[in-house]
Every structure is written in structure tokens, then in C-alpha cells.
Amino acid sequence: MSDHHNTDDSGxxxxxxxxEALLTEKGLIDPAAIDAIVDTYETRVGPRNGARVxxxxxxxxxxxxxxxxxxxxxxxxxxxxxxxxxxLVAVENTDRVHNLVVCTLCSCYPWxxxxxxxxxxKSFAYRSRAVxxxxxxxxxxxxxxxxxxxxxxxxxSAEIRYLVIPQRPKGTAxxxxxxxxxxxxxxxxxxxxxxxxxxx
Amino acid sequence: MLVVASESAIIAxxxxxxxxxxxxxxxxxxPEKNExxxxxxxxxxxxxxATSVMGAAQVNIDEFRHAIERIPxxxxxxxxxxxxxxxxxxxxxxxxGVVTREELLAKQDASIDPAWIANAVANRGPAPIKEKSxxxxxxxxxxxxxxxxxxxLNPAGHTRLPRYVRGKAGVIARDWGxxxxxxxxxxxxxxxxxHCYSVSFDARELWGKSANASSRDRVLIDLWEDYLEPIAAxxxxxxxxxxxK
Numbered sequence: 001m002s003d004h005h006n007t008d009d010s011g012x013x014x015x016x017x018x019x020e021a022l023l024t025e026k027g028l029i030d031p032a033a034i035d036a037i038v039d040t041y042e043t044r045v046g047p048r049n050g051a052r053v054x055x056x057x058x059x060x061x062x063x064x065x066x067x068x069x070x071x072x073x074x075x076x077x078x079x080x081x082x083x084x085x086x087x088l089v090a091v092e093n094t095d096r097v098h099n100l101v102v103c104t105l106c107s108c109y110p111w112x113x114x115x116x117x118x119x120x121x122k123s124f125a126y127r128s129r130a131v132x133x134x135x136x137x138x139x140x141x142x143x144x145x146x147x148x149x150x151x152x153x154x155x156x157s158a159e160i161r162y163l164v165i166p167q168r169p170k171g172t173a174x175x176x177x178x179x180x181x182x183x184x185x186x187x188x189x190x191x192x193x194x195x196x197x198x199x200x
Numbered sequence: 201m202l203v204v205a206s207e208s209a210i211i212a213x214x215x216x217x218x219x220x221x222x223x224x225x226x227x228x229x230x231p232e233k234n235e236x237x238x239x240x241x242x243x244x245x246x247x248x249x250a251t252s253v254m255g256a257a258q259v260n261i262d263e264f265r266h267a268i269e270r271i272p273x274x275x276x277x278x279x280x281x282x283x284x285x286x287x288x289x290x291x292x293x294x295x296x297g298v299v300t301r302e303e304l305l306a307k308q309d310a311s312i313d314p315a316w317i318a319n320a321v322a323n324r325g326p327a328p329i330k331e332k333s334x335x336x337x338x339x340x341x342x343x344x345x346x347x348x349x350x351x352x353l354n355p356a357g358h359t360r361l362p363r364y365v366r367g368k369a370g371v372i373a374r375d376w377g378x379x380x381x382x383x384x385x386x387x388x389x390x391x392x393x394x395h396c397y398s399v400s401f402d403a404r405e406l407w408g409k410s411a412n413a414s415s416r417d418r419v420l421i422d423l424w425e426d427y428l429e430p431i432a433a434x435x436x437x438x439x440x441x442x443x444x445k
Contacts, residue, residue, distance in 0.1 A: 018307030037248035104221030128223035150416035158422035
């Protein structure tokens with residue numbers, strides 16, 4: 001896999017260190033601000049945000065409606081906003097439609113709700129095939145869709161960022177919103193997986 | 201390895217290797233179990249540095265994307281995601297004269313090959329062009345349900361019109377409103393604000409009937425108005441007829 005990180009290569013580590021040192025020296029960056037950004041995206045912004053949005057949409061029909069009409073505002077209701085989240089759009093999976101999100105040109109991704117993208121989302125394999133063979137890509141994730149289900153691939157080529165609302169699994173009627181949020185996975189919100197009900 | 205301007209700036213063509221939609225040969229998608237947000241400390245720092253770099257170099261997001269696209273194709277393919285960010289950051293900072301290659305290299309390991317410096321050519325980006333103020337937001341040329349064709353454009357520079365939709369017929373699904381036009385914004389040639397639409401293409405229109413797709417499968421992609429031309433009702437019938445032959 002050519003897109004995989006090469007841990008033996010000390011090259012980029014030295015270069016990034018040089019870059020940061022130089023920009024700090026020139027007064028162009030504040031290392032404390034850099035630390036804060038790292039902390040934000042490593043520990044605070046991630047798919048748990050999106051999972052809360054999805055769980056709320058499952059529980060609250062009025063919220064679901066707002067989310068589908070204007071995801072940026074509906075997501076902001078839960079306190080999530082920021083870079084790569086200025087124009088959010090939620091697309092809903094149903095028995096008849098399955099949505100899948102990709103960015104073929106780079107790796108655009110809805111940061112405020114999903115955090116930073118995983119390596120597979122940024123991989124050349126995913127970027128190239130998600131548009132031309134989405135059913136094959138889904139099979140790579142162990143998801144086989146019946147032919148009668150319409151596959152909709154969303155290529156994030158502009159500034160719109162997409163969040164898939166997966167289907168609520170059967171057997172979860174008695175679960176609370178928090179419990180539901182706990183079973184919603186990142187992959188299901190990109191559209192490469194379904195949400196599974198917890199095994200009892 | 202520092203991407204030097206001599207390698208990168210001249211190769212500004214749009215039809216780059218980054219435009220991957222529909223390519224084959226990269227194999228299966230392999231998800232990583234319990235993947236960390238970053239795989240190394242330098243990735244953490246690089247990610248967080250990117251915004252500061254854009255500020256320091258006074259470049260916008262489209263220029264940053266275009267810098268990534270200017271990484272020579274073989275290098276692009278051999279680099280990881282954050283290595284591409286790093287290459288773009290170095291390229292832009294040097295081109296804009298914020299830092300010099302020598303400064304960057306001096307800060308790095310002493311084992312850096314001086315030949316890389318010798319290969320470098322100072323290449324500043326184009327000067328910014330100021331926007332005319334007070335212009336009205338443009339009206340939408342298309343509305344939901346309109347049949348459109350993605351133009352067959354091959355501009356020399358940045359574009360967000362992927363090869364796989366060029367020349368293909370689709371339908372306007374949504375009008376997202378007015379957005380800055382990346383093709384000009386990436387080159388300081390103005391923001392050229394215009395409507396951007398969600399355009400729906402039948403999978404078979406894009407990939408042919410033999411594709412592993414059902415007749416209902418679709419690709420929806422966001423395209424700026426300048427990427428699109430209308431399909432008149434008559435010519436639609438004709439082009440369908442033509443295609444059936």
C-alpha cells in the first residue's frame with residue numbers, strides 16, 4: 001500500500017521539526033497554539049460527535065427533520081462546528097438508498113462531526129474506486145448490498161461536507177440516546193458500514 | 201526530501217495523478233483496526249502547523265490544495281497523506297519568500313544532501329489580484345432538475361472538475377448557493393463567486409453498462425457553474441439516440 005505511513009523514514013520528522021522551529025523563530029506561529037490544535041483533534045473532536053448527532057436524529061423526529069434540512073445548524077445545536085464544517089449536509093440511509101461519501105481529489109471530510117479521516121479514507125484505493133465501484137468497495141468492508149438498493153456516492157469536490165445518517169438497527173427500540181450514540185460507528189457515518197445492534 | 205520549486209512549480213497542469221476517481225490498480229481498501237488519529241508525532245505537528253503555514257504564506261485553501269497537486273506524480277504516489285501536506289507547506293513558504301530553502305535545510309539534520317539545495321529554483325507565486333468590491337451575488341443559471349453536461353475542460357492549473365465527469369450528462373440535484381471559484385482563487389486571479397450545484401450522474405453514464413452497478417446507482421458531485429453547460433431538450437434526445445447506436 002503506497003499510501004501507508006512509512007515509520008522507518010525519519011525524513012518527514014526532521015523536516016517538520018525544522019519547519020516548526022523556523023516558523024517559531026520568525027514569530028509566525030505560537031507553539032502553544034499548535035499544541036492546542038493537536039489536543040483538539042486528538043482528544044476532543046472525533047466520531048463521537050457525529051454519533052451523538054445520529055442518535056439524536058434517531059430519537060427525535062423534529063431534530064432529524066432539522067438535520068436533513070440544514071445540517072450545519074442542527075449540528076451546531078449540539079455544540080459542534082469548526083473548520084471543514086461550514087457547509088454540512090446530512091444524507092440518510094433507508095431500505096432503498098445507501099449513501100457513501102468520498103473525496104476523489106484529496107481527502108475532504110466533515111471534521112467537526114467525524115474528526116480527522118482514517119488512512120483508508122485517504123488511501124488511493126478508496127479515492128479511486130469509491131466512485132467507479134462503490135459496491136466493490138463496500139464488499140472490502142464486508143458489506144454486500146442487494147441490487148435493488150440504490151447506491152448514492154457523494155464526491156466531496158467542493159466545500160460541502162457530508163455526514164451519512166445510518167439506519168437505526170432493529171432491536172434497539174428500548175435503548176436510550178446515549179446507548180444509541182455508543183453503537184454508532186465512524187464507518188457507518190461515512191457509509192461503508194451499517195450500525196449493528198449490540199449482542200444481548 | 202524537500203520538494204523544490206524546480207520540480208513542482210512548472211508542473212502545474214490540471215490532469216494530475218491526484219484526480220483519482222475511476223482509476224484502477226490500487227487494490228482493496230484495507231481499514232486499520234483501532235487506528236490512532238496520528239501515526240507519528242511529526243504527523244501531529246504537521247497537521248496543526250498547516251493553518252499557520254497558510255497564514256504565514258498568505259495562501260488560501262485552494263492554493264494549498266493546488267500545491268499538493270503540484271507534487272510530481274511519482275512523488276505524490278510515494279508519499280503518505282501528511283508527507284504531501286509537508287511538501288506543500290515547504291513549497292508555499294519558499295515560493296512566497298517566507299522562509300528560504302537554505303533556512304529550512306539548515307534547521308534539518310546535517311545529513312541533508314546539499315544537491316537538493318543546488319537543484320532548487322526560487323519561484324514566487326503570482327501576485328494577488330484584488331477583488332472588485334460591491335458586486336452583487338451572481339444569479340443561478342441552473343435549477344433543480346435541469347439536465348446539464350460537465351464541460352470538457354482541461355485548464356492549466358487548479359480545478360475541482362474531476363476527469364471522470366467531463367463530457368458526461370447529469371441532472372442538477374441541488375443548488376448549494378454561491379461559492380468562491382477554486383480555478384481562479386488558487387491562482388490569485390479573483391474569487392469569481394458563482395453557484396455550486398450537486399449534480400447527479402447515473403453510474404452507467406459514467407462507467408458504462410458493464411459497470412458493477414445497478415441502473416439506479418448514482419454519483420453526486422458538487423460542481424461550480426463554470427464547469428457546466430445546459431443540455432437542451434432536443435439535443436438530449438439526439439445524444440441518447442446517438443449513444444444507443
